[in-house]
Amino acid sequence: KQEVTQIPAALSVPEGENLVLNCSFTDSAIYNLQWFRQDPGKGLTSLLLIQSSQREQTSGRLNASLDKSSGRSTLYIAASQPGDSATYLCASFEGQNFVFGPGTRLSVLP
Amino acid sequence: DGGITQSPKYLFRKEGQNVTLSCEQNLNHDAMYWYRQDPGQGLRLIYYSQIVNDFQKGDIAEGYSVSREKKESFPLTVTSAQKNPTAFYLCASSIIWGETQYFGPGTRLLVL
Numbered sequence: 001k002q003e004v005t006q007i008p009a010a011l012s013v014p015e016g017e018n019l020v021l022n023c024s025f026t027d028s029a030i031y032n033l034q035w036f037r038q039d040p041g042k043g044l045t046s047l048l049l050i051q052s053s054q055r056e057q058t059s060g061r062l063n064a065s066l067d068k069s070s071g072r073s074t075l076y077i078a079a080s081q082p083g084d085s086a087t088y089l090c091a092s093f094e095g096q097n098f099v100f101g102p103g104t105r106l107s108v109l110p
Numbered sequence: 111d112g113g114i115t116q117s118p119k120y121l122f123r124k125e126g127q128n129v130t131l132s133c134e135q136n137l138n139h140d141a142m143y144w145y146r147q148d149p150g151q152g153l154r155l156i157y158y159s160q161i162v163n164d165f166q167k168g169d170i171a172e173g174y175s176v177s178r179e180k181k182e183s184f185p186l187t188v189t190s191a192q193k194n195p196t197a198f199y200l201c202a203s204s205i206i207w208g209e210t211q212y213f214g215p216g217t218r219l220l221v222l
Contacts, residue, residue, distance in 0.1 A: 004152065031208055043116075043200055043213035044153075089152065093208050097169070098143075100152035 002027045004092055006101040014109050017080050021104045023073040023090035030092045033073050035064050038087045038103070047075070047088075080108045113137070114214035116201050121219045123188065123195060131186045131217045133201035141207040142184040146170060147198040147216075159184055160207040188219065196221050 003026045013019050023033070032051045036044040048057045048064040050073065056065040063076040073090055087103040114135045123129045135142065140161050145153040155168030159178040173192025178184050184203075188195045198218050202211040 034210065036213075041216075041218075043114075043215045044202075044211075046210050046212060049210045091153075091211075095208065098153075098155055098211075100145075100154075102150065102152045 002030075002092060002094055002097070002099045004090060004099050004101040006088075006090060006104050008104060009102070010105040010107075012107040012109060013080055015080060015082060017108075018076070018078050019080055019106075021075040021077070021088050021106070023075070023101055025071045025073075025092045025099070027092075027094060028068045028071050030068065030094050032093050033064075033066055034091045034093070035062075035073075035075050036089045036091065038089060040087075044089065077106075080106075082108050082110050084108050114201060114203055114212055116199075116214035116217050118217060119215070121217055122222050123219060124222050126190045128187055128189050129219070131188070131199055131201075131219070133184045133186065133214060135182055135184075135203045135212075135214075137203055137205075137212065138181070139203035139205050139212075140181070141204045141209075142178065143202040143204075143211065144168075144174075144176065144184070144186045145200045145202065147200060153200065156186065158207070195219055 034049045035047040050066040061078040066073045087105045089103040091100040117132045143158045144156040157176040159165040162181045175187045200216045201214040204211045
C-alpha cells in the first residue's frame, strides 16, 4: 500500500530565502503527483501537478520535480515571502487511489 | 465565478443523528471526491464519483453514504454508525478521475 511522507513537518525561514520541501512515496508506479497549499482552516489550493512522464513543472516562483525511481518529489520555492506561509501537501495518484502526505508547515518570517 | 461550494461551514451533530454535508460545483467536472482531514494527518478518501450516477468507496467509507444524482452535486451523509465523526471534511472535483483536483472551503463537523 502506498505511503507518502513529508519531511520536515515544520520549517521556518527568513524572508527572501530559497527553500525545498520534500515528499517521498513508497510505490513508484504512480500516474501523477500533485502539490497543494492549505491555509489554516481552509480548503486546499492546487499548485502543480506532475505527470509520471514528466520530470518537473514550473509556475512562477514554484518548481516541482519528480523522480519516480527514487520515490521522491521536491517543491522548490524561490525568494520566499511571508505570504507563502501555509501548509504544503503532496499527493500521489496510482490509478486507483489518491494518497496524501501529512504536510509541511512553512513559516516565512519578515 | 466557477468553483466549489460547501455548506455549512460548521455543523454540530447529536448522538444518534444523521447529518448531510453539501458539495456543489459549477466547473462541469465529471469527478468528485470527499475527504476527511484530522489534525496532524493527511487527507483520507471517503468516497469518490467518476461520473454522475456512479460512486465508489474510498479508504474510510464505513459510517458514511453519498449520492450523485446530478453532475454538479455530491452530498455526503455522516450516519450514526460513524462513531468518531469530528473532523474537517473537504470536497473536491476534477475534470476527469485522477486529474488536478480543486477543493471547496471545507465543513467542520463537531459532536455535541
